Amino acid sequence: MKKFSIASLAVAALAATVAIVPSANAADEVTIYGGFGGDQAKGFQAELDAFGAANGIKITYTTLASYDTDIRVKVKAGQAPNIGMWPQPGGLLEYSSVLEPIDGLKSVDLAGIKKTLVPGWAGLATKGGKTYGLPVSANVKSLVWYNPAAFKAAGLSVPKTDADMTKLTNTIKSKKLGYPWCIGIESGGATGWAATDWMEEYVLRYGGEAQYTAWWKGKLAWSSPTVQKAAKKFAEIALTPGNVNGGGKAIAATGFGATANLFATGSNKCFMMRQGSFITDFFPDAIKAAYKANDFTNVGVFKLPAPAGTTDAVLGGGDLAAAFDDKAATQKVLNFILSDKLGQGAMLSNYPSYLSAHKTFPSAGYKNPITKNIAGILASAKLFGFDGSDLAPAVVNATEWKELTNWISGKKTQKQAFDAIDASWNKA
Amino acid sequence: MKDLFTALEAVIAGIAITAFIYWLLNFLIHRLPERAKKIVEPYVFIGPVLLLIGLFIVWPTLQSIRLSFMEEAIDGSTTWVGLQNFKDLIAEDYFANMVINNLMWIAIVPILTVSIGLAIAQLANNVGSRQEKILKSIFFMPMTISFVSAAVIWRYIYAYAPEGQDQVGLLNTIWMKLGGDPQAWFQIEALKFNNILLMVILIWLSAGYAMVLLSAAIKSVPEDTIEAGRVDGANTSQIFFKIILPQIWPTALAVFITVLIGAMKVFDIVLAMTGGNYNTTVLAQTFYLEYFSYGNTGKAMAAVVLLILAIIPVMVYQVRHYRKFEAAR
Numbered sequence: 001m002k003k004f005s006i007a008s009l010a011v012a013a014l015a016a017t018v019a020i021v022p023s024a025n026a027a028d029e030v031t032i033y034g035g036f037g038g039d040q041a042k043g044f045q046a047e048l049d050a051f052g053a054a055n056g057i058k059i060t061y062t063t064l065a066s067y068d069t070d071i072r073v074k075v076k077a078g079q080a081p082n083i084g085m086w087p088q089p090g091g092l093l094e095y096s097s098v099l100e101p102i103d104g105l106k107s108v109d110l111a112g113i114k115k116t117l118v119p120g121w122a123g124l125a126t127k128g129g130k131t132y133g134l135p136v137s138a139n140v141k142s143l144v145w146y147n148p149a150a151f152k153a154a155g156l157s158v159p160k161t162d163a164d165m166t167k168l169t170n171t172i173k174s175k176k177l178g179y180p181w182c183i184g185i186e187s188g189g190a191t192g193w194a195a196t197d198w199m200e201e202y203v204l205r206y207g208g209e210a211q212y213t214a215w216w217k218g219k220l221a222w223s224s225p226t227v228q229k230a231a232k233k234f235a236e237i238a239l240t241p242g243n244v245n246g247g248g249k250a251i252a253a254t255g256f257g258a259t260a261n262l263f264a265t266g267s268n269k270c271f272m273m274r275q276g277s278f279i280t281d282f283f284p285d286a287i288k289a290a291y292k293a294n295d296f297t298n299v300g301v302f303k304l305p306a307p308a309g310t311t312d313a314v315l316g317g318g319d320l321a322a323a324f325d326d327k328a329a330t331q332k333v334l335n336f337i338l339s340d341k342l343g344q345g346a347m348l349s350n351y352p353s354y355l356s357a358h359k360t361f362p363s364a365g366y367k368n369p370i371t372k373n374i375a376g377i378l379a380s381a382k383l384f385g386f387d388g389s390d391l392a393p394a395v396v397n398a399t400e401w402k403e404l405t406n407w408i409s410g411k412k413t414q415k416q417a418f419d420a421i422d423a424s425w426n427k428a
Numbered sequence: 429m430k431d432l433f434t435a436l437e438a439v440i441a442g443i444a445i446t447a448f449i450y451w452l453l454n455f456l457i458h459r460l461p462e463r464a465k466k467i468v469e470p471y472v473f474i475g476p477v478l479l480l481i482g483l484f485i486v487w488p489t490l491q492s493i494r495l496s497f498m499e500e501a502i503d504g505s506t507t508w509v510g511l512q513n514f515k516d517l518i519a520e521d522y523f524a525n526m527v528i529n530n531l532m533w534i535a536i537v538p539i540l541t542v543s544i545g546l547a548i549a550q551l552a553n554n555v556g557s558r559q560e561k562i563l564k565s566i567f568f569m570p571m572t573i574s575f576v577s578a579a580v581i582w583r584y585i586y587a588y589a590p591e592g593q594d595q596v597g598l599l600n601t602i603w604m605k606l607g608g609d610p611q612a613w614f615q616i617e618a619l620k621f622n623n624i625l626l627m628v629i630l631i632w633l634s635a636g637y638a639m640v641l642l643s644a645a646i647k648s649v650p651e652d653t654i655e656a657g658r659v660d661g662a663n664t665s666q667i668f669f670k671i672i673l674p675q676i677w678p679t680a681l682a683v684f685i686t687v688l689i690g691a692m693k694v695f696d697i698v699l700a701m702t703g704g705n706y707n708t709t710v711l712a713q714t715f716y717l718e719y720f721s722y723g724n725t726g727k728a729m730a731a732v733v734l735l736i737l738a739i740i741p742v743m744v745y746q747v748r749h750y751r752k753f754e755a756a757r
Contacts, residue, residue, distance in 0.1 A: 069720040069721060076504060097501070097503050098502060188700060189699050246590025249612050249615060250590040252615065254590075394723065395721075
């Protein structure tokens with residue numbers, strides 16, 4: 001008798017294992033994997049729930065902590081989602097053979113979406129004349145954060161032009177107020193990415209759209225005059241003695257999110273920090289709390305001015321969505337998240353820093369004046385440049401991180417570092 | 429919460445199914461004639477384990493070796509490229525440096541880990557049992573921390589801030605108390621100093637492990653051999669080096685080789701601390717970068733194959749030595 005009871009237990013266990021194997025996606029279920037985390041993921045899921053309820057689709061969003069590496073494993077294991085959202089579109093196109101071109105999806109209003117996007121966004125993930133990915137969110141990088149209280153106390157004013165900014169830099173130094181710039185590029189295994197942004201800012205401005213595109217596609221070398229000019233400008237800001245506390249060595253060892261000195265009061269404080277709109281998440285707790293409560297005594301932002309005679313451009317980034325299949329529910333959900341409707345629901349109340357890539361997105365939705373200001377900078381941009389290193393193949397991107405770190409920390413000369421980046425295109 | 433239940437369900441089901449399989453096999457072989465049963469029985473019970481080892485260790489290893497000669501596309505299709513992956517890997521400008529780094533990890537970490545573990549074990553043996561327990565617990569504690577958590581702790585120890593700012597880093601605080609300027613430690617490449625700073629972490633993590641095993645070995649050294657040495661007039665160091673050490677040698681060697689293999693495979697510490705910057709990269713980290721970041725399956729597998737080739741002789745030596753020791757007993 002005993003033996004039989006063990007057998008029946010085992011049968012029950014077998015049944016249980018069958019039950020835990022996830023069922024294949026039903027026709028009205030859509031899974032999305034992406035890089036949105038925390039409050040942004042919460043807001044996104046809330047909007048998906050609302051859309052799903054209205055259309056009879058169960059939509060599940062899952063955050064992949066390091067999207068670019070995790071999606072690779074998922075796809076190879078045959079566990080691709082219905083929709084993927086790439087923070088680095090350079091990676092997206094690597095998957096073009098397993099993705100559905102959006103042009104072929106009848107329920108996605110490609111022409112309509114393209115019409116409302118900020119110029120420059122529609123062509124980021126195209127291959128062979130087909131569109132594989134389009135933006136679901138945007139962020140602006142050409143922002144210089146400052147502490148209005150510190151500026152006021154020192155009698156400084158916000159620079160309108162590049163010449164003003166240089167003058168301001170020199171004033172801060174000559175009056176011994178502190179250090180003009182806060183710059184940190186340390187980020188563990190990704191150390192150096194913040195330096196690529198600086199290079200992109202100035203290549204975009206000095207080179208304009210055509211040269212910028214040629215550059216991130218690997219057709220304009222780092223040894224070219226435009227990139228050299230951009231490097232000179234960046235070095236002038238970052239590596240001039242006295243501009244950043246500790247110089248290049250400290251820039252390489254300081255975390256990209258180290259904002260404490262921007263709000264410090266001692267002589268070691270720094271006055272300006274060029275960083276993307278996400279940096280508000282990295283402010284010290286007290287400043288962050290005040291910022292969330294709409295107190296802007298210590299937080300201000302201005303657009304990184306363009307050097308005289310260059311294009312008044314804006315650099316940014318964003319997440320791009322692409323479809324792994326063409327079933328009806330996937331198409332419907334994709335059409336929703338690619339449109340200017342995304343963000344008009346519960347997103348902004350959960351995550352006030354969300355930015356839409358659509359120029360038609362109602363700016364009244366932005367309750368936070370700084371987000372509104374940033375949205376204005378994005379929507380009015382004469383030229384928008386997407387983060388070039390994120391568009392480049394992963395191996396080139398990683399080489400840029402590494403070699404710019406080598407250059408800034410003084411381990412290599414600028415020429416040695418840039419030559420190594422140019423050479424990395426052979427490995428792509 | 430749902431995940432927790434799923435995990436629990438999987439564990440319980442797994443155990444139940446395993447038990448059922450063994451019960452079923454046992455049930456079946458008892459139906460066999462006595463002679464056949466004698467022959468089949470051991471294989472039946474070893475079989476599932478062999479199957480699992482085959483499935484989760486041997487098969488992936490063979491797959492890795494196969495893929496090291498292939499180029500794999502994103503959809504999983506492969507093309508034969510011969511030795512190209514190995515050629516590409518060796519042609520990398522960091523390759524020579526990486527090999528030197530790996531050799532340094534092998535040369536420095538195991539010997540120091542065993543020496544420190546042995547010293548602590550021997551010293552703790554002489555302080556009285558109460559204190560010994562406390563001391564051993566303290567030294568063993570790092571062993572319970574994962575590599576990445578350890579890296580977080582050590583990031584604070586090695587942290588750097590430029591002059592004039594508050595120093596968070598313990599090492600810089602001490603260094604400045606001694607009159608030095610704050611140092612960006614990871615950027616000091618002279619004499620591979622930054623590599624050595626990373627090795628310290630692994631030594632810190634594994635010295636406790638070495639201590640526990642060596643301490644047990646020291647305690648099993650027969651008291652009469654030490655007594656005999658004392659009677660013959662041996663001093664403390666002679667007793668340790670001439671009487672205790674030879675008797676615990678097999679344990680010391682086993683610990684040495686385990687730590688050695690750990691040092692060969694080191695990866696998490698490097699990734700979390702420097703990301704391989706400033707010439708600190710190692711073979712296992714190259715695998716990670718090539719596979720997960722760049723999607724070069726073939727080249728990543730070439731790095732794995734090199735690592736396997738380096739580890740095999742060590743393991744062969746270990747097994748041989750173990751056999752010799754067993755035979756001598």
